[in-house]
Amino acid sequence: MDAYEKIINIADRNQIEIHEFDTRDRDGLAFCDVSGQMAVAIHPRVVRGEKAHAARVIGHEVGHCITGSFYAKKLTLPNIGQCERRASKWYICTAVKKEELQRALKESDDDYWGAAEALGVDIETIIEACDHYFDVDPAAIRARLGRKDR
DSSP: OOHHHHHHHHHHHTTOEEEEOOOTTSSEEEEEOTTOOEEEEEOHHHHTSOHHHHHHHHHHHHHHHHHTOOOOTTSOHHHHHHHHHHHHHHHHHHHOOHHHHHHHHHHTTTOHHHHHHHHTOOHHHHHHHHHHHHOOOHHHHHHHTTOOOO
């Protein structure tokens, strides 16, 4: 089961609705209404794009729902950042287990792209997983890959 299927199954089990919706300049948004019903809105360009990227976007938004990391405009930037990090960490830990990452990197001779392909995730997921599990600086990985840091 790839990352996309894992995330969709988790959303289904937790009754988190996923809808295609024009989220303007954002790839996705997570919502929780007053009754506790949670939903994720994903931009059509993400839904129609690369499956590994869609898994990342949907997984991050489902991470907001699972961890309860919702925020409103009135929160301070540090609190918003904490909610974003919590949702991202949930996705990373759900999509890529440490042992799976170690095995994929070993089998691909430490080729990050090969590991991403083997695990069915995008390269940013691999970069963040390496940071999370092995404390490898994401900027160093991006430089090695010839990519600019975000």
